[in-house]
Amino acid sequence: MAKSADQKRKQRNGGTTTSRMRDVARKAGVSVMTVSRALNDPDKVSKEMRQRVRAVVEEIGYVPNRLARSLSSNRSNVIGLIVPSIRNSLFAETIKGISDVLSGNGYHLMIADSGPGLLEEEEAITAFLQQRVAGLVLHNTSHTPTAIEMIANAKVPVVENGNLTAAPLDSVVSYSNYEAARAMTLHLARMGYKHIAFVSLVRRENDRARERLRGYLAALAELGRKQDDALILERPSGFSAGAEAVVNLVETAPQVDAIFFAGDVLAVGAVLECQRRGWSVPGRVAIASFDDLDMLRHVNPPLTTIRLPRYEIGRRSAECLLDRIAGRATERVSLDLKFEIIQRESA
Amino acid sequence: MAKSADQKRKQRNGGTTTSRMRDVARKAGVSVMTVSRALNDPDKVSKEMRQRVRAVVEEIGYVPNRLARSLSSNRSNVIGLIVPSIRNSLFAETIKGISDVLSGNGYHLMIADSGPGLLEEEEAITAFLQQRVAGLVLHNTSHTPTAIEMIANAKVPVVENGNLTAAPLDSVVSYSNYEAARAMTLHLARMGYKHIAFVSLVRRENDRARERLRGYLAALAELGRKQDDALILERPSGFSAGAEAVVNLVETAPQVDAIFFAGDVLAVGAVLECQRRGWSVPGRVAIASFDDLDMLRHVNPPLTTIRLPRYEIGRRSAECLLDRIAGRATERVSLDLKFEIIQRESA
DNA sequence: TTGTAGGCGTTATCAC
DNA sequence: GTGATAACGCCTACAA
Numbered sequence: 001m002a003k004s005a006d007q008k009r010k011q012r013n014g015g016t017t018t019s020r021m022r023d024v025a026r027k028a029g030v031s032v033m034t035v036s037r038a039l040n041d042p043d044k045v046s047k048e049m050r051q052r053v054r055a056v057v058e059e060i061g062y063v064p065n066r067l068a069r070s071l072s073s074n075r076s077n078v079i080g081l082i083v084p085s086i087r088n089s090l091f092a093e094t095i096k097g098i099s100d101v102l103s104g105n106g107y108h109l110m111i112a113d114s115g116p117g118l119l120e121e122e123e124a125i126t127a128f129l130q131q132r133v134a135g136l137v138l139h140n141t142s143h144t145p146t147a148i149e150m151i152a153n154a155k156v157p158v159v160e161n162g163n164l165t166a167a168p169l170d171s172v173v174s175y176s177n178y179e180a181a182r183a184m185t186l187h188l189a190r191m192g193y194k195h196i197a198f199v200s201l202v203r204r205e206n207d208r209a210r211e212r213l214r215g216y217l218a219a220l221a222e223l224g225r226k227q228d229d230a231l232i233l234e235r236p237s238g239f240s241a242g243a244e245a246v247v248n249l250v251e252t253a254p255q256v257d258a259i260f261f262a263g264d265v266l267a268v269g270a271v272l273e274c275q276r277r278g279w280s281v282p283g284r285v286a287i288a289s290f291d292d293l294d295m296l297r298h299v300n301p302p303l304t305t306i307r308l309p310r311y312e313i314g315r316r317s318a319e320c321l322l323d324r325i326a327g328r329a330t331e332r333v334s335l336d337l338k339f340e341i342i343q344r345e346s347a
Numbered sequence: 348m349a350k351s352a353d354q355k356r357k358q359r360n361g362g363t364t365t366s367r368m369r370d371v372a373r374k375a376g377v378s379v380m381t382v383s384r385a386l387n388d389p390d391k392v393s394k395e396m397r398q399r400v401r402a403v404v405e406e407i408g409y410v411p412n413r414l415a416r417s418l419s420s421n422r423s424n425v426i427g428l429i430v431p432s433i434r435n436s437l438f439a440e441t442i443k444g445i446s447d448v449l450s451g452n453g454y455h456l457m458i459a460d461s462g463p464g465l466l467e468e469e470e471a472i473t474a475f476l477q478q479r480v481a482g483l484v485l486h487n488t489s490h491t492p493t494a495i496e497m498i499a500n501a502k503v504p505v506v507e508n509g510n511l512t513a514a515p516l517d518s519v520v521s522y523s524n525y526e527a528a529r530a531m532t533l534h535l536a537r538m539g540y541k542h543i544a545f546v547s548l549v550r551r552e553n554d555r556a557r558e559r560l561r562g563y564l565a566a567l568a569e570l571g572r573k574q575d576d577a578l579i580l581e582r583p584s585g586f587s588a589g590a591e592a593v594v595n596l597v598e599t600a601p602q603v604d605a606i607f608f609a610g611d612v613l614a615v616g617a618v619l620e621c622q623r624r625g626w627s628v629p630g631r632v633a634i635a636s637f638d639d640l641d642m643l644r645h646v647n648p649p650l651t652t653i654r655l656p657r658y659e660i661g662r663r664s665a666e667c668l669l670d671r672i673a674g675r676a677t678e679r680v681s682l683d684l685k686f687e688i689i690q691r692e693s694a
Numbered sequence: 695t696t697g698t699a700g701g702c703g704t705t706a707t708c709a710c
Numbered sequence: 711g712t713g714a715t716a717a718c719g720c721c722t723a724c725a726a
Contacts, residue, residue, distance in 0.1 A: 005701085034713075046711060072705040100460075103460075
């Protein structure tokens with residue numbers, strides 16, 4: 001008693017099987033190709049066929065297999081996104097922007113949290129290329145040599161969106177961290193602050209943090225002011241770190257009259273600490289922030305900050321990728337989405 | 348002049364091709380299966396072969412095709428996650444927990460932001476089943492009938508993690524929204540508050556919000572207190588909404604002496620508004636929150652709240668799924684990760 | 695330890 | 711408009 005092919009298949013899969021196009025075709029009394037066309041290219045099939053196929057699909061609960069489709073057509077509908085920290089709330093807006101565009105176009109999003117390390121980013125890139133993603137969005141703008149080579153070989157469209165780098169892998173959709181930090185520093189100087197401190201995020205393996213510090217220093221130079229190392233700190237993100245930084249600066253460098261925090265969470269931590277200690281902001285010390293968390297508008301006093309188009313960056317990144325994939329665009333794009341200084345009461 | 352198969356393939360793909368196992372095999376002078384084994388099951392191959400294969404892989408930059416692998420082996424290494432709002436920072440912790448477990452096990456994460464709608468969730472489920480994900484994590488615990496049926500047919504392991512529902516689709520890893528809200532209400536009563544208001548999140552299509560309100564009402568009943576509709580509000584999440592709610596309650600129901608907010612952002616908005624107005628917290632009105640955003644510890648006064656094991660929920664959800672996939676567990680799991688009331692100064 | 699044959703579920707291509 | 715056939719790149723099953 002020889003087993004039929006279908007029986008073997010059932011055994012192989014542990015007693016259960018998913019229905020295939022072939023099953024739909026058999027039941028509808030048409031060929032597999034007609035089913036394929038009825039589903040993916042309805043116009044190429046007669047109305048009658050379309051209805052007959054749809055009916056069977058409904059009836060047996062057929063779920064098309066996109067893995068097979070992608071393999072066969074050499075086209076995937078998945079985009080890979082790699083962020084240094086999914087915990088960081090600022091990525092949420094960007095992800096939402098990407099996600100909105102993709103789901104409107106039948107694409108899906110795979111997300112990897114690489115941590116701060118470049119090597120981990122490389123691993124995530126490898127994994128995504130193995131999944132044959134149709135495109136990549138990277139937040140980092142620096143990468144390992146291997147990662148760069150792999151991306152080049154894969155010929156996958158890539159958008160970097162953490163910083164408006166001058167030397168992108170492919171396309172870049174972002175704002176200039178350097179210019180933003182420089183602009184805020186000049187702004188504070190224009191407001192009359194003489195001793196502007198800068199609290200940096202950890203710069204190791206973080207090109208954005210390095211660019212922000214560079215912007216601050218460039219502004220000082222333009223102003224003809226000397227860099228004062230007592231006014232420059234580096235702290236990991238966090239409310240407590242911000243609180244600790246403001247206390248540290250006021251106590252060890254009492255000449256300080258303004259503090260520019262390179263991260264919003266740091267700035268909020270600082271302003272809340274000032275409140276607790278009864279230090280007037282901006283009376284005793286002014287505080288400025290980077291990035292426009294919703295919260296900044298609600299603390300007392302509301303924080304002067306730099307608004308960054310996070311959602312827009314996500315949206316445009318995804319659009320840019322889809323354009324490349326569809327062949328609508330062939331040129332690399334370098335899109336500066338700008339920033340905006342929001343003047344509130346803290347500085 | 349007949350074209351070779353490889354020439355045709357090159358033409359089909361627009362002049363470029365990715366290398367295949369076959370190419371590695373040819374160059375290494377071994378069979379395709381040896382390459383496959385050398386890569387996926389190194390122990391089953393002699394040391395010499397392993398080295399020869401690895402060398403060629405390096406040399407030509409071969410990137411395995413996981414789509415083909417998944418199709419052929421009927422096993423995928425992708426897990427799908429559907430959340431109602433990626434913007435909501437509370438998901439970040441859970442996602443991180445999932446992501447940490449998955450990447451340690453060679454799995455990857457696809458994320459869909461379905462919005463609050465059940466129909467959109469159904470669409471996302473369909474899409475994931477088409478991608479033949481190995482498992483699903485859903486935040487919602489209510490679903491459309493079609494979604495339920497599709498999941499049953501697909502025989503994919505599923506973990507729901509937004510609420511400890513009594514009737515899960517499959518497994519559930521969460522805490523009880525009902526019990527948490529009930530516990531906090533009783534706690535506030537024990538502290539001596541007589542007129543405890545409740546600010547709910549929008550309940551439409553949100554089972555968690557409904558459960559929280561139910562918990563509050565159950566506690567009132569246990570306390571022998573009458574439900575006072577003037578003390579129950581429903582608001583969308585947001586700092587402004589929280590600020591507006593506290594003002595509304597204090598002005599229209601001046602007997603209120605404590606407000607329990609069903610969302611952390613609302614509570615922070617409220618406490619900041621009290622600060623601005625010089626209303627003493629908890630002197631004029633006590634404030635309690637739900638969910639332990641880092642920020643709650645840093646506002647003035649620090650907020651009494653319910654700590655939820657968000658990261659742990661993610662971690663255990665993923666572990667549960669992987670256990671099911673690997674066949675290590677066959678039983679449905681119903682895991683209560685509990686909550687904890689954090690007593691601070693706001694109530 | 696290594697290789698051969700056949701199939702995974704779909705689409706491209708060409709014939710009717 | 712519809713169908714037959716051969717890929718897509720890999721793995722399972724079995725043979726040597």
